[in-house]
Amino acid sequence: MNNGGPDDYHIMRIELPFCLMIFYRVSKKMMISAGEASGELYGALLSREVKRLWPDTEIFGIGGPRMKNEGVTLIAPISQVVGIVEAVKHTGEVRDTFRKAKEALVTKRPDVLVLIDYPDFNIALAKRAKAAGIPILYYVSPQVWAWRRGRVKTIALLADRIAVLFPFECEYYKETGLPCEFVGHPVAETINITQTKEELKKDLGLAPDRDVVTLLPGSRPAEIKRHQAIIKGTAEKFHHEFPGVQVVVPLTAESNLPEGLPDYVKVIRARTTEAVACSEAAAVASGTVTFETALTGTPMVVFYRVSPVTYFLAKLLVKVEFISLVNILSGKRVVLELLQEKASPDRIFAEMKRILHDMPYRNDMISDLGKIKALMSGKKPSQRIARMAGEMAGW
Template sequence: MVRCEPLVAIVAGEASGDQHGAYLIREVNKLAPNVRFCGIAGPNMRAAGVTEVLFDSSQLAVMGLVEVIAHFKTIYSALEKMRRFLQERRPDLLILVDYPEFNLRLAKTAKGLGIKVLYYISPQVWAWRQYRIHKISRLVDMMAVILPFEVSFYEKAGVPVRFVGHPLQHGVKSKLSRDEALIKFGFNPGCKSLGLLPGSRRSEIKRLLPILLDTAEKIYLQEPEIQYLLPVAPMLTEADIVPFLVGRKLPLKVISGCSYDVMAACDVMIAASGTVTLEAALMEVPLVVVYKLKFLSYWVGRLLVKVNHIALCNIIANEGIAPELIQQDASPERITQEALSLLRDKKQAQRVRQKFQVIKDKLGASAEMTIAELTIAMLAQ
């Protein structure tokens, strides 16, 4: 138990990191309520207990080379603000949550100041740009990983590592059954439902939501009884979504604040690649995974990526359980075909659910220690 009042700087750069960071903060506060957290945070981390927010992480939620360049001024401003904070306040520990391009630069500053660095949610160096492992070994005092296979990767490179379990394995659930969730949202439980999840970044909404809505309209022409749910990601608002719905004639509801209840209501989902694909697996909801980047970002990514799948659920399972439609394949026609296949074929959907159950079992493997215990251990050193 930590008896002083340690100051922890924590940084998350997008919606999933904000969610995982909030989990860490809540768990630490259960064991050591006097620990203070400051840094870059989103709404979940603020609610969990970040007392001083230096920058809103929603402003940093961009993906792709071209997109990062376009937002360079904002990102650099946040980096400089955090560097000044480290220099002036000298926190007892810096916790970095995913977001590697930004966070590894900040780790270098912390290392120069003698501040311990705990990296939570490993950069996907096992998937692409594996040479970054050497930088991590120089800059990070402890890597806390959430996927079991990541441990051996870091051990081989001589990086101190602990498997702390996946933060979603206990939190991804709804108290409602499918029928109860549909009734809650004013839909008919006797009809099938399709979830549209275009992502948590505004750039993803702009790029993917029109495609998902075109897909929904094509499906609606063939299956007019299907109902559509569109949950709003935590770092977005309905105002980010509504302009795209003008002129659309669909039985669709935009829903804020209860994403797992939305998933519980869905027979099938169409989702942008990201943490949501793992959440779908844990909720055992069949899904089609889609993604598009600007051409240059995609071209560079293809040269660097070393894995066979992009969806987390498929990476963990090491097989293509959920169909992945990327770039030109992410067309309304192709997405419609895959989604209707899952909606119409009960046996196929059931096979997907069974394989998702295996993923749940893998993530539930015994962790060496929790992320909260590891955080407190590092503060006590």
């Protein structure tokens, strides 16, 4: 009979880890860094797909309410900063977020790190992850085609793979040796309009027999505050000249207009796609929503304002002819862009009137928007990114 002597103790010491290896299940871990609103949406869609493929995965990182709703543990919130001057005012907030992100890399040790755009922050975080030997997937290339092209080499040295939203972007990484794949734009996954305009209007509480125009001020508080007078002035012009037209301002669930709007303006929350899809024309603050509007086929005018200093610096640094994704992807002016002082109610209203009444102009614009939608045909970016990340993590 075995009495548990020294030899038996030695055997137990060896066999216990072996047993644990058989029965212990190592959890899967993914970290996502999505520094701003649009990237946070992509992070939420990615998280949903990862949870579908690997339900036991622990996902944590920098994000917002949509990522949290998909089961992501947030270590810090996304930034609401827009522009160079605005960023300087929030350096303390950014530093605190970066500190938490660094700590998470060490304490949680993810199997893979997914970086979504937000280049200055995420490139710095990538350096820490690279030193720790954590695989890095860069999802959504910074706009290297617009400015600071030197970031291409930096990203190539740090990331293991990069996934881009538009086909032309892979050309910029071609000479670096970094594996690059065009996966399509995740916003296209969120647009699945099957209803008629009349059905959409009814569903949104609008009169189905009256035309709709939408005015989109942006999603961040600073954007909304800066554009509010433009939105209000444009709405007034429509109400005065076309009182039968329904003026709609779509906002996110969390957004507010500080000064409010007249009663004849209908504010619709968390239904931007539907509001734009049932519209005859839209005025859109430059950003991802211009691409979303293009995918609905709704003709538009694009506008934007930033602080004078930010605009001056941008003019020095940014080397592109257009600012809207619609025009950049088309390689020509499809929609009118009105910036800074040109982004006035008078000019916006005049362009929207042309869209509504100049039928050849309107039809040409709609045709060009259809070509942008065709670029995304057959693409399932969130599913592809999830599988890429899983491959890199060894799942």
